Amino acid sequence: MDKILVLGASGQVGIDLTIRLIEIFGNHRVIAADLKEPEEEVGCKFVQLDATDKDSLLSLVKREKISEVYHLVAMLSATAEKFPIKGWQLNMDTLFQVLEMARQGLVKKIFWPSSIAVFGPTTPKEHTPQHTIVEPATIYGISKYAGELLCQWYYINHKVDVRSVRYPGIVSWKAEPGGGTTDYAVEIFYQAVKDGKYESFLNPDTELPMMYIDDAINATITLMQAPAHSINIRTSYNLSAISFTPAQLARAIKKHLPSFTIEYKPDYRQQIADSWPKSIDDAEARKDWGWSHQFDLDKMVSEMLFQITKKLKKTV
């Protein structure tokens, strides 16, 4: 039976996505692969693999009869600003390889996430439309926009069924975030529960589009299960749930932990955040494949505090 490969399965999105795919398809149909060993049992076969090693990736795909790839390997925005060449090579080379495997008929369907980082300082910041000015200001954003166009090129010229969404900042509790500019919105919960205080690397009024992990996973699976004829955008769909600032997030946390305090010490990530939109118009995703989000700010905060408190108690 054909199998599903999650590439980058030990990362922030990969951990939750692998669990969900196992729930839907069973553990015999899902293969998790990553450079990094998972911290906990993944519940399906795990293969340690460097996705830039073309031969290893190809032999895994052939050996396991992989028909679908969720390609999550990437160097994220903040890290890629420090290692631009490595970031570009990782983000582009691995995508090329997976797309090539599909062009050769080995893989039938690909999911590859883009990001709100494709937008830049010249993009309209409020309700950023699907089609607008796209002049990313970071290496990560440039690689994601090039990736979007590459996906579209493979779809038009080689009928490769590759699907994509522009994830906003993702908030989750199972895995540590992987070096992005929105990581503050995860770190803040750990610090709130452990120490009752947090020092934010973004200014209090930095509004960014964000999403709780369950919504991100639902969007991913819904897009992949949608009939091909309903997918009208083959670059990447705008995707939106909530927007908030560090100050608003801190206030929502304070409703549960009244003694929580926050200080602000912006660093190099402020400049990246300032180049991104505040909110996103995702009407096309809602119209084409029925996307809708479930988590607002308060629901997300309750769930994060509950899960992280439970997790930290277990590790003591």
Ligand SMILES: NC(=O)c1ccc[n+]([C@@H]2O[C@H](COP(=O)([O-])OP(=O)(O)OC[C@H]3O[C@@H](n4cnc5c(N)ncnc54)[C@H](O)[C@@H]3O)[C@@H](O)[C@H]2O)c1
């Ligand atoms: N998390 C977010 O807020 C967010 C927002 C927008 C887009 N995205 C995109 O979603 C995808 C997943 O992001 P994430 O947050 O889970 O990232 P992450 O950094 O948490 O996970 C990426 C995983 O890839 C693995 N990896 C790195 N190099 C590898 C290699 N050479 N071979 C095999 N594995 C390798 C890492 O070990 C890590 O487990 C990425 O494409 C990212 O750009 C994420």
